[in-house]
Amino acid sequence: MGFITHCWKSAKVEPRRWGGWVLGAWLLLASAAWAQNSVAELTELRPERRDAALYLTAQLKLELAPAVEDALIKGLAVHFVAEAEVMRDRWYWSDRKVGTASRYYRLAFQPLTRRWRLNVSNEPISSAGLAGSISQSFENLPDALAVIRRQSGWRIAEMTDVTPDTRQYINYRFWLDMSQLPRPFQIAAGNQTEWSLNVARQIRLTADMVR
Known part of the structure; x- marks a missing residue:
């Protein structure tokens, strides 16, 4: 009888344990399902x-994850970088870079005015170096992101360096620059896919493009 009673007590405890494990697993799966990642897709290059110059137009599909938007609203500035390199094929050595250009974006929310501020520069942007950038204010986030999505009139090389009788290509890349975030936040967000935003593409230059 003592043995049967002991087993019965154990049997009554196990369902409660299993219930806790099931609930914990459900919450974990649910949180993963609710999480949304940032999206960056190149729709035009x-x-x-x-x-006398080679220009580039790039169009992005860019959507920020709720976690990134929430960090922006709480006062964190987020930086993006777009980079284009014009390369010339060389069979005897590594390909030669004949032109390069970068655009740096700093996006921030201003709680006092309830407006979004976007700084754009050809040089890296820091909090102390905003004066060297072009600043724009927007009433909402989609309008600010629209400027980042459309990169037009971008001078990436001089025509004296780009010739139609050689094989050349453009390397394009756009990413969210985690190195510009505060160090503690870099560590916390480093492994979170919501903050992983990077797109790259290579396109060949034809003779018609550079003639």
């Missing part, structure tokens, strides 16, 4: 010659 078009080089064209204008006068």
